[in-house]
Amino acid sequence: MRTVVFWVLALAAVGFGVAVFRVDSMARATFALLASFLCVGGTMVLLDLHYLGVLVVLMMIMEMMVMAVFMIMYMMNPAGLMPMSMLHNRRGALIISGAVLVALVAGVWTVDWPERAGRPPGDPTRALGEAVMGAQMPVMIVVGVAILATMVSAVVLATDRGRYDGGDR
């Protein structure tokens, strides 16, 4: 059962990823990308990493919607109403992505995957967190908040006035 779901999600993720480049409309490209990420989130849920999977879903939805703001704002032809090719440097991109694919596949097939010793942990998310961040947990948390503060301060410092005229600035 899990295998079936995994394959469905995996193929859907790749399919939506391809769709990002096939559709003309920036809005549709954004949502194709979102769908691809949602499939990846689903895959993480399959690994019993429920927290991380749902978090991926949550963050990707928000990020894609923010992307919708910037994409429609800055790009010509955002709805794809004019047939316009939006692919640049096709040969270079194909070569690079092909090389990365080959490297990853080679890695997947040649690496010595360890055998499972023991049973899966009761709380895979917690185990993963401890394995990745270990003893530096407080540092990680503080750094997270510091990054947020830095982003907000940078935006506040960069523009001395808002976009709208008059009144509150």
Added chain:
Amino acid sequence: MLPWSIGVVWFNAMEVVAWVSVWMVGWGTNSAFPLVGGYRFLAQGLAYELPHMFALITVALGAESLDFGEIARAQDGLWFVVWMPVAFLVYLLSVLAMAFWGPFGHPVGHDLAGGAVLELAGPDRLVFEAGRYALLVVASAAAVPLFLGGGAGPLLPGWAWALVKTYLVLALLVWVRHRLPVIRMDRFMTAAWVVLIPATLVQMLVVGIVVLG
């Protein structure tokens, strides 16, 4: 397959889907005012989402669990609304903002003849409005296990108290709607990032210290 041990994160993820739906209604309608309405909602989302998430994290921190049931049970002695008032107020504000209702109804504002909803009629409008009210009610109901002790209370059984408390939260929100004009994001955004986020962070710090101590 999904255990409800991550209930709070799931709730947050599902509520964010509203961002997609309102923007899509605004964009897909192919009309100027709905488009503006859809983008107003995205701006609103950026304003309320971080304080909302910090409020939820504060609650989870206080209860040391992400499960709604656990959180309700952890308020056995003292309801969270008492020692996390900032988080509660921010949560109520985000309920209004996520359902773009009342003071945060600018995306469907009267000044743009209905904003995102302008071109919807018939069954489309019915489904949209029903979804919006459902979101409002569910988010208000979620305030009960998160801040108001779940079904705790004398005399009545748990489910009855939960209903009563949900009703009271909704009554409070309706009262707020009568008292306030619509809040526009070009004025509110600064306040959201510069006032609400530090406030919720301080609240989280206080709760963290209490939990550790």
Added chain:
Amino acid sequence: MGLRERLVRFAAERPRSFVVATPGGAGARLVVEEELRRRGWRAVASPVGADVLVVCGEPGAELAQAIEVVWADVPGPRARVQVAAGVRREAVARALDGAAAELADVPRQWADAAERVAAGPWTPDDSGDEMSGHGGGHGGHEQGGHAAHGDMGGDGDGGHEHHMGAPGGVAMAERADDRDGLKLDVLHVPLGPVLSDWPAGLRVSLTLQGDVVQDAEVGVLGGAGDGVVEWGGLAVAHLDSIGRLLAVAGWAAAAERARILRDDVRAGVDRRVEVERFARQVGRSRTLRWMIRGLGVIDRAAVERYGLTGVAARYPGDVADRLAGRFVEARKALGGGADVELDDPAALLRVLPSLLVGAELAAARLIVASLDPDLAREPVHG
């Protein structure tokens, strides 16, 4: 009675109505609004969400054309009511009853729907001219932009319309420089003439980039008829303007209260205490002040330069100052104050473009609502 008849009667009993005001039809609008409130028929902001279209007063040729465009967009079942400028309550009640009966008349609504389906969806060629959103066939269509009627929106799929720069026959938006040094799309969106809580007959053709106004062009679509408006007192006019501003500011409860007070004062009831209390409540609202502070500032120099009179001249400042000023004048008028000089609509229209440029769309609406020019031919007498 079958289930269908019962449902139709239930639905037709409280239809939603969209009220269209014409210059010179303000008196009729007041009567209509009061009657609608008395019946519990909700007035909606968008014609697409309405069942009944109520036209108050006699529109001129251009305005009538705009109303036709709006009428074509009201989804079925629909009914249309036209009330004359000097109408009385009984006539309005009869007309609204007729509208309810029309809505409940199922065969007639089916025939109307069949007719519209047979006419087909809107195409750009209908109007005979290009996309200029300023006028042409659209006649100041309220939704503005390139609103796709019917199924036209499906043409964007895969771009199978290969007109260069004009998919589906509607030209693409051009780009222009904006203040931040970016090159952004330009959209021509008219505000009015058929917009709820908007000065009757006013059309402001906006050039928008995003939701910031880059340019505004003001035009007036006149009404037919003699243009004399029976307000019933200066306080009534001010309370009406206050109600509109509060509605545009999104404070529906306060707007409703302003309108109830307006109707009571018009009926001759003594509401001085309530108006006083209401003024205090609105004045105390910090959120409202936060939202409308600093918008549309008219200083004394501007008053002189444009020759402004009325509220804008006596209370220079921003939208909040003008709102407070209207309350002061309303209270003075109720207390039997002397006649004051009223707004000259022509001067207000002259100052409007300079106020609107650089404002955001919501701010633009608030600024216009705070000035609320009365475009009837004869000025209002207090």
